[in-house]
Amino acid sequence: MAESPDGSSPPRAETTAPPRTEAKAPPRPLDAIDQDILQMLQADGRASIRSVAERVHVSRANAYARINRLVEDGVIRGFGARVDHERAGHGTSAYVTLKIVQNSWRTVREQLRRLPGASHIALVGGDFDVLLLVHTPDNRALRELVLTRLQAIPEVLSTRTLLVFEEEDLEPQG
DSSP, X not given: OOOOTTSSOOOOOOSSOOOOOSOOOOOOOOOHHHHHHXXXXXXXXXXXXXXXXXXXXXXXXXXXXXXXXXXXXXSSOOOOOOOXXXXXXXXXXXXXEEEEOTTOHHHHHHHHHTSTTEEEEEEOOSSOSEEEEEEESSHHHHHHIIIIIITTSTTEEEEEEEEESOOOOOSOOO
């Protein structure tokens, strides 16, 4: 997205999601044009307003307004780069499962957000409570993260580390 309807650069969305509030507005239904815009921006987040408008057959002003609405509604959480973690110096990836003290999710989540290399955090149901994806430079850094940082969080009762041997990004490729 490189320009506004008048050809100038639009305001950029934040590159990371703002802190989530617990009360969310109900989702607004997306029509076929919104879906096409989302698909296009997932494949190429740097697509210009002009190219988006041409591909979905709407005016530049309409495309610009729709993208802004998708950002304001929280459908688009930001624009960023897909990173090859290994090439970026974080060749070790792992999923870490955590069992936590009941009703401590919000406290634990805030601490997990601050961990270096934390990439994805999910509260889940099943044999464990939290699933955490981390990327670290090597196994030594992973060991430090799990044994020193994670297990030092008082609300974390136990952890289990699942080393990732190979991974593939399933998001649309541009």
